[in-house]
Amino acid sequence: MSRSEMCLLLGATGVGKTLLLKRLQNILCVQLSVHGAGELEPTPATLPTVGTNLTDLTLKKKMITVRELGGCMGPIWLSYFKDCSSVIFVVDSANIAQVSSSCIQLLSVLSAEPLHSACVLILFNKRDVPSTMSLVEIKSLFRLDDIVASATQPITLLETSARSGQGLPEVLNWLESITVK
Ligand SMILES: Nc1nc2c(ncn2[C@@H]2O[C@H](COP(=O)(O)OP(=O)(O)OP(=O)(O)O)[C@@H](O)[C@H]2O)c(=O)[nH]1
Ligand SMILES: [Mg+2]
Secondary structure: OOOOEEEEEEOOOOOOHHHHHHHHHHHHHHHHHHOOOOOOOOOOOOOOOOOEEEEEEEOOOOEEEEEEEOHHHHHHHHHHOOOOOEEEEEEEOOOHHHHHHHHHHHHHHHOOHHHOOOEEEEEEEOOOOOOOOOHHHHHHHHOHHHHHHHOOOOEEEEEOOOOOOOOHHHHHHHHHHOOOO
């Protein structure tokens, strides 16, 4: 059997990576057990990830291992860039103070040689928070059109809430759809 695919889950501390992984696993479990849409469980507690957090997701057609790198690991993210076929980069759209550092992190991810052909998904998370910036505002703060146009990778953008579940089925569809060369 071939090795399962590896997806890196990156983003500054507190953006919601661990909650997202818990939610995705929960959705897949519910799909398997009761067949059909289930209610989301109450928001489970998370702790800041110190180090990395490996989670296997069993999708319809394949298994994928997602490696979350805690935001506090930022300075050594680079050492995990080998051997992964896709990257999910999470942004907290309610945290305007974090935008410029997130933007710099995103640019360093996109320009890293080992990731030059990885598929990239950028998630604008925490859409449930009333004070979130609109996607138009975030896109212009990030200069996202320029970033997407100059990147070597195919980039997909999604709005999510790991709390309410908004956009999470689309994240699973994206994971299912990426193909490893
Ligand atoms: N309102 C809201 N809160 C969220 C959302 N996603 C995550 N959170 C909350 O944000 C806090 C941090 O979430 P984590 O998933 O631990 O963040 P993380 O990105 O894994 O952080 P590190 O492991 O430190 O890198 C928790 O209190 C979550 O419940 C969201 O979509 N909406
Ligand atoms: Mg975490």
